[in-house]
Amino acid sequence: MIPPLPLWVLTGTVAVVGRVVMSPYQKYLLADSSEAEVLFVRDTVALLLFVPTVAWLLLSEGFSGAPVGTVAMLSTGFLNVVGAFVVFRALNREDASVVVPLMSLSPVVTSAVEPLLRNTVVPPTVVVGSVLSAAGAAVVTSEQNKLQSIVRSSDTEAVVLALSANIIFGVTSTLDGIATASVHPLYVSATIVLFVCAGTTLRLHRQSSRGFTEQRERLSTLYRRDKGVLGVVQFVGLGATLVTFGVAPSATQAAILFKSNIVLVVLVSSVGLQEQHLLRRSVGATIISAGVVLAVTN
Numbered sequence: 001m002i003p004p005l006p007l008w009v010l011t012g013t014v015a016v017v018g019r020v021v022m023s024p025y026q027k028y029l030l031a032d033s034s035e036a037e038v039l040f041v042r043d044t045v046a047l048l049l050f051v052p053t054v055a056w057l058l059l060s061e062g063f064s065g066a067p068v069g070t071v072a073m074l075s076t077g078f079l080n081v082v083g084a085f086v087v088f089r090a091l092n093r094e095d096a097s098v099v100v101p102l103m104s105l106s107p108v109v110t111s112a113v114e115p116l117l118r119n120t121v122v123p124p125t126v127v128v129g130s131v132l133s134a135a136g137a138a139v140v141t142s143e144q145n146k147l148q149s150i151v152r153s154s155d156t157e158a159v160v161l162a163l164s165a166n167i168i169f170g171v172t173s174t175l176d177g178i179a180t181a182s183v184h185p186l187y188v189s190a191t192i193v194l195f196v197c198a199g200t201t202l203r204l205h206r207q208s209s210r211g212f213t214e215q216r217e218r219l220s221t222l223y224r225r226d227k228g229v230l231g232v233v234q235f236v237g238l239g240a241t242l243v244t245f246g247v248a249p250s251a252t253q254a255a256i257l258f259k260s261n262i263v264l265v266v267l268v269s270s271v272g273l274q275e276q277h278l279l280r281r282s283v284g285a286t287i288i289s290a291g292v293v294l295a296v297t298n
Contacts, residue, residue: 008248011240012257018237019261036204043197045231050190069182076175077195083168090161104137109170111252132291133259139284173251180246189242256295
């Protein structure tokens, strides 16, 4: 008889499916809107869904998080905003084929940071799994077939920013695990969305050269076009992500599992889309799969 899957694998799978759905749908919306506008619409709808949910949770259960969990919750919300700005600045200075592969190291960072911040031992096999998942993600997400496109980048600051993003998101994964150990995952999810929404609002305000009226009309059009779908996916996916961090044996294992969304994207591309470098991406997806297996079966 096949043993039942652990709860963290089931919730992690929901989060992975949410990410797979969100990526192409966001790309579809970006055809006629800026990235800041799409993220603003996504996060405001998700926040509207989190508000009544958190209110119901407060009335029914109250808030009983430990001080360390509360601090971790606020810290991860803030660092998610910082990480988003770092990524955006890096992408503004260099091609995605250089930046994105360099940002695939966050599971490795988590495996190094987690034992320092939590009373958690990360087994060697999980560390190996984190390295494999990072290497596979770098192979898949690079648009070039040679490492030369990354090593010989034309902008050193972009490389430093991309590597810094790994540290930020590696730390946030650990903080997510610390926060959800004592704070309900819905509180942590809502806090992250609130911080990110505030950051996106600031970014939209600072980068928009249009008048307030025109910007409002563009956002209204985008809301009607999206019909709240992106926000619902964010609500479900982020909630599942934080539940996974809360029940997984370690944040490192959860972070590795989340990399499997790349595997699903490659599978969809191989079946229904005519994309370049499919062989290389399939090899990268296989490497990620090996890392995920090591993490899940440990």
